[in-house]
Amino acid sequence: xxxxxxxxxxxxxxxxxxxxxxxxxxxxxxxxxxxxxxxxxxxxxxxxxxxxxxxxxxxxxxxxxxxxxxxxxxxxxxxxxxxxxxxxxxxxxxxxxxxxxxxxxxxxxxxxxxxxxxxxxxxxxxxxxxxxxxxxxxxxxxxxxxxxxxxxxxxxxxxxxxxxxxxxxxxxxxxxxxxxxxxxxxxxxxxxxxxxxxxxxxxxxxxxxxxxxxxxxxxxxxxxxxxxxxxxxxxxxxxxxxxxxxxxxxxxxxxxxxxxxxxxxxxxxxxxxxxxxxxxxxxxxxxxxxxxxxxxxxxxxxxxxxxxxxxxxxxxxxxxxxxxxxxxxxxxxxxxxxxxxxxxxxxxxxxxxxxxxxxxxxxxxxxxxxxxxxxxxxxxxxxxxxxxxxxxxxxxxxxxxxxxxxxxxxxxxxxxxxxxxxxxxxxxxxxxxxxxxxxxxxxxxxxxxxxxxxxxxxxxxxxxxxxxxxxxxxxxxxxxxxxxxxxxxxxxxx
Numbered sequence: 475x476x477x478x479x480x481x482x483x484x485x486x487x488x489x490x491x492x493x494x495x496x497x498x499x500x501x502x503x504x505x506x507x508x509x510x511x512x513x514x515x516x517x518x519x520x521x522x523x524x525x526x527x528x529x530x531x532x533x534x535x536x537x538x539x540x541x542x543x544x545x546x547x548x549x550x551x552x553x554x555x556x557x558x559x560x561x562x563x564x565x566x567x568x569x570x571x572x573x574x575x576x577x578x579x580x581x582x583x584x585x586x587x588x589x590x591x592x593x594x595x596x597x598x599x600x601x602x603x604x605x606x607x608x609x610x611x612x613x614x615x616x617x618x619x620x621x622x623x624x625x626x627x628x629x630x631x632x633x634x635x636x637x638x639x640x641x642x643x644x645x646x647x648x649x650x651x652x653x654x655x656x657x658x659x660x661x662x663x664x665x666x667x668x669x670x671x672x673x674x675x676x677x678x679x680x681x682x683x684x685x686x687x688x689x690x691x692x693x694x695x696x697x698x699x700x701x702x703x704x705x706x707x708x709x710x711x712x713x714x715x716x717x718x719x720x721x722x723x724x725x726x727x728x729x730x731x732x733x734x735x736x737x738x739x740x741x742x743x744x745x746x747x748x749x750x751x752x753x754x755x756x757x758x759x760x761x762x763x764x765x766x767x768x769x770x771x772x773x774x775x776x777x778x779x780x781x782x783x784x785x786x787x788x789x790x791x792x793x794x795x796x797x798x799x800x801x802x803x804x805x806x807x808x809x810x811x812x813x814x815x816x817x818x819x820x821x822x823x824x825x826x827x828x829x830x831x832x833x834x835x836x837x838x839x840x841x842x843x844x845x846x847x848x849x850x851x852x853x854x855x856x857x858x859x860x861x862x863x864x865x866x867x868x869x870x871x872x873x874x875x876x877x878x879x880x881x882x883x884x885x886x887x888x889x890x891x892x893x894x895x896x897x898x899x900x901x902x903x904x905x906x907x908x909x910x911x912x913x914x915x916x917x918x919x920x921x922x923x924x925x926x927x928x929x930x931x932x933x934x935x936x937x938x939x940x941x942x943x944x945x946x947x948x949x950x951x952x953x954x955x956x957x958x959x960x961x962x963x964x965x966x967x968x
Contacts, residue, residue: 477508479656481517481680482663484524485673491516496653496681501569501800502791502838510656513681515689518648521677522693525619525646528674534646543593546642548669550586553579553630556665560630560658565791567655568626569800569838570754572792578631585631588921589638596643596942607956614946616644617721618697621690623683623711624659625702626652626802627757633659635921635936636700636723637676643945645697648677650687654803656680683707696720698945702759705859705885705930712933723934723944725759726927727859728887730908731880732762732916736770738892742914743771744778747865750890750916752786752843755801756810756863759931760888762916764856765867766876772869776825776847779865783826783843790836800838801862807839810862814844817855817866823848827863851882859885873898881907886928890916 480487490511498507528534557579565572598613622636637647651659666676679686691699691714698721701711708724715722732750734743750762767775791799801807814828827844844864849856856866870876889908903911909926924938935941
């Protein structure tokens with residue numbers, strides 16, 4: 475019998491109000507994995523009210539910041555103790571390599587430890603006043619109930635990036651995970667309960683965006699929404715948040731340039747391109763999908779990337795020998811396939827991939843690593859986010875020409891630069907319009923380093939010290955320390 479999961483609300487599993495469920499499928503085998511509750515507005519209302527009650531309860535509000543940090547540290551310990559199961563469940567759910575998910579789960583406790591340490595480092599400041607009798611200071615306070623809507627490509631890592639700072643700051647949370655990857659987020663809520671978080675501080679409502687997600691964004695008790703996903707959905711969420719004057723943090727799409735200059739180590743750069751676009755089957759918002767190579771190294775770079783793309787081992791994501799797993803669901807496979815077909819119609823040359831791989835024993839949503847050349851910045855396949863293992867490689871000659879092409883995009887999430895010229899590295903870091911710039915590496919990240927999307931790639935900051943401000947509000951306090959009688963304001967004084 476298929477395993478069935480309920481919502482996690484107020485410290486316990488709760489059946490959906492309409493007794494409806496949906497099925498999660500293994501994208502490698504197409505086998506049914508489990509059923510999860512199909513949430514609606516009534517379920518969301520129950521969860522948000524539980525979170526709001528927990529926010530005002532003494533069990534949570536009476537904890538000092540250091541005590542909240544202790545809970546986060548304990549949760550990090552439990553994530554580490556259950557890392558193997560969490561890695562296996564995520565791999566089965568979204569098709570990512572088990573060894574990649576093991577690496578993510580091994581690193582995940584550090585996110586909780588980092589924010590546990592920040593919990594009691596949130597400070598105000600004393601403001602100089604014109605009147606020495608006036609004491610003016612600021613303090614930061616939690617917002618209330620934070621809604622977190624998280625994607626399917628890295629469920630636990632991206633959920634943790636939202637809820638860890640929110641909890642460290644003293645908020646409560648309601649999470650709506652992707653309908654494709656619900657299980658590990660529910661298990662995280664279980665672990666939080668084991669860690670000692672009071673009931674209602676962490677709640678999970680599973681279901682679809684149009685039903686549960688929309689209801690969460692629209693709930694009147696919500697103080698903030700944090701979303702990772704498509705730019706179109708993020709724009710809709712931002713407009714709803716603005717209409718209600720609540721905050722939002724949005725990490726959205728990307729079409730990141732990966733740039734190889736003439737003085738780069740081409741072998742290293744080729745591996746950087748491979749890592750930037752084919753890791754996780756290209757299903758990452760920071761994928762280096764637009765590759766720009768100086769004309770003097772263009773042919774060599776294309777040859778190395780194409781050769782490696784053709785030799786990537788595609789197969790069972792649970793096998794140690796596999797280098798590329800399936801796409802996460804049927805719709806994503808259809809999207810990637812249609813974009814490559816469109817690119818070919820636009821005039822692109824498909825040097826590698828461009829099709830479902832042949833000879834696989836598994837029936838899943840696989841797509842071969844693809845290299846496109848003879849492309850330009852006007853093509854849709856270059857301008858629009860594909861979210862798959864598709865690299866478009868273009869030559870350039872001059873630095874100014876390169877900057878024009880690299881910045882000619884509606885996105886600004888990340889960029890990679892490969893050069894041995896220190897001056898150029900700093901120059902590119904300054905002039906490229908993206909929130910994260912990597913030089914002679916790609917996809918490096920840490921909970922300590924802030925991430926912000928420019929342009930249509932997002933609003934607000936995730937990770938780092940700055941992210942704590944996203945989950946607090948600033949209050950200015952004025953105290954008159956002069957105990958002498960207050961003068962009548964309508965009596966003129968000389």
